[in-house]
Amino acid sequence: MAHKLSIFRGLLTFKSNQQKIWGVLIFLSIVTAIEVALGIIKPAILLTPIFGMKGLNWIFIILTLVKAYYIAWDFMHLRDEKRSLTSSIVLPLLILIPYLIFILLVEADYIYNVMLDGFVSWNF
Template identity: 65%
Template sequence: MADHAHKLEILRGLVKFKSNTQKIWGVLILLTIVTAIEVVLGIYKPEVLMGPFLGMKILNWIFIILTIVKAYYITWDFMHMRDETKSLRRMVVWTAVFLICYLIFILLLEGGYVFDVYKEGYVKTDF
């Protein structure tokens, strides 16, 4: 077990920490900032970001990207994925990411199709 050998830099070496404890607090600050940005955007909903982009509002894409950023730091630093071997990391991350992307793609496409059937076909729920 590579217990005491923690990799102590985040953001591709932009921020380096002296100890593991310090890195934990650093990641907490990062996660808090990201959450704060999400909440502020969620409350004020700037008009600029409400335009459509790839089937969703730009704001929603920003939320999803920020969520993945948070998920990355929770997994890499809190769950110590950064310190695991490359093979263990890939086994866990690639499997999950592939299956989840596949599932989401299929279900959202189907949901959009059903919506179109309700809207443009003969099935009506408008009563």
């Protein structure tokens, strides 16, 4: 099986598949270490809300998606598969999951406001 040995859009090319695996491990470890460090320090500047959520939480979610990409592309070797296979795996998830997130979180926010402004007390 032919392996594609470049990551970061060709910025970093490895000599063998084994080297690429270790390279990806180092990258994932660095990302996790950044997440943990931010989670412990919680810089005050990142706690201001951006688009309704703390800036820090946006960073966590983006870093998680970055990790997910490299796990799927290099560990699950989607990078080496045919484009049609990759698309048929990734597209349903990319369409359905954001949709589910959108409808449920909007609904939850609505319920929160009903409980906040409604006439019924929930704290008795």
